Amino acid sequence: MSEAYDEFCRQIEVCASLTDLQAMGTARILVKEAGLDAKTATAAQLAVVASKLLPRQLEFLGVKGGEAVAAKIGVALTAHAPTAGAKSAPEAVFRRLGGGA
16 A cells, blocks of 8 residues: 555544544545555545545544544645655656656
8 A cells, every 4th residue: 555545544543533444444435436546546646535535434434523524634645745846756757757847
């Protein structure tokens, strides 16, 4: 699994007060629904998953304040994403190859 995916699971567990198994199952469902691969998912991709898909899943699980919890997880994942100065990030490499700085 990617480092970002592991962080996503950890954030779901901590912020939503779920067990580790519940958090991993929730993350797996959402990543699959988004059409991502847990082995290659980036923090930026998972932040979008957190904002768009996670609130509904948390509501289904009976987590109170699911919107706020999902927003908190999204912020944590965004902070976990490589910085704009990370020139070795694949996205940065492709931007440079395509002519974007």
